[in-house]
Amino acid sequence: MRYCRFPEISRFLFQKKRITVLYYHDISNDNFKWQVEYLKAHYNIIDLITLRDFLNGEKQNLPDYSLLITFDDGHIGNYQLLETIKANKIRPVIFLTASIIGTNNAFWFKIPFANNSFKDNLKRIPDNERRAILETGYKQFLTKNIPDALTFEQIQEMAGFVDFQSHTMDHPCLPNSDDTIAEYEISNSKVVIEGLVSKPVYAFAYPNGNYCDRDINLLIKHGYKLAFSAKGGFVNKNTNPHTIPRLSINDTNNLGEFILRTSGIWHLMKKVKIK
Ligand SMILES: [Zn+2]
Incomplete structure (x- = not known):
């Protein structure tokens, strides 16, 4: 499909005057x-402050084909990207899971469960039940010999080149969490990350992309100016700053797939169930 002109047309129609956010x-x-090289050739890569100022109304215009690069979770492998980030003078965002960074604790969703439907079910049940199941049945997987997430030293080294923002403390499904837990996840992660990088934390990415109105209100109460979802689409000045759409990118070595994903066609195909 990349050999036809769909991605090019989509780029022109939907991305020229809107902002694309990748995750x-x-x-x-x-x-x-190679993906950054491609993005630099076809988009104008912006940083988080630029997007914040645009959505706050402080900045009226952004370059055509503006694009922001984000990462969820704070995987230790992100450290390997630092040279590419520096060499290309880009400033991506990494949303950190604040109780996992700097420890040997595991991301719970990387536990080798017997099947994916079991894992998906853990995202649907009340969060205290999810925690109880992990604690009783999977305790041996919750700590590792080597870290799953970035270490404090890595984060401090990267902080001059990357904006670190919040992805909660423990990566729960927020709408399944009670009010006290949800508020703790949102407020405490901000305190922890600000303490670590000595810079304001004002943006948030919803774990698994799930949120409800209560979560948006909590984010506003605790001073978050931006929050990113996992629903596809593009950003314009009327976009709700607390439900910013993003396009999902994977660890692919396939240029055709990458072009389909960054242009939004992949998301569209998923929506109309072509694939
Ligand atoms: Zn995540």
């Missing part, structure tokens, strides 16, 4: 390198 998790540096 990654744990891409290898080999793939990130």
Whole structure:
């Protein structure tokens, strides 16, 4: 499909005057390198402050084809990307899971469960039940010999080149969490990350992309100016700053797939269930 002109047309129609936000998790540096080269050739890569000022109304215009690169979770592999980030003078955002960074604790969703439907179910049940199941049945997987997430030293080294923002403390499904837990996840992660990088934390990425009105209100109460979802689409000046859409990018070495994902076509195909 990339040999036809769909991605090019989509770029022109939907991305020229809108902002595209990509989200990654744990891409290898080999793939990130060529992907950044492609992005630099086709988009204007912006940083988080620029997007914040635009959505706050402090900045009226952004360059055509503006694009922001974000990462969720704070995987230790993100450290390997630092050279590429520096060499290309880009400033991506990494949303950190604040209770996992700097420890040997595991991301719970990387536990080798018997099947994916079990894992998906853990995202649907009340959060205290999810925690109880992990604590009783999977305790041996919750700590590792080597870290799953970035270490404090890595984060401090990267902080001159990356904006570190919040992805909660423990990566729960927020709408399934009670009010006290949700508020703790949102407020305490901000305190922890600000303490670590000595810079304001004002942006948030919803774990698994899930949120409810209560979560948005808590974010506003605790001073978050921006929050990013996992629903596809593009950003314009009327976008709700607390439900910013993003396009999912994976660790692919396939240029065709990457072009389909960054242009939004992949998301569209998923929506109309072509794939
Ligand atoms: Zn996540």
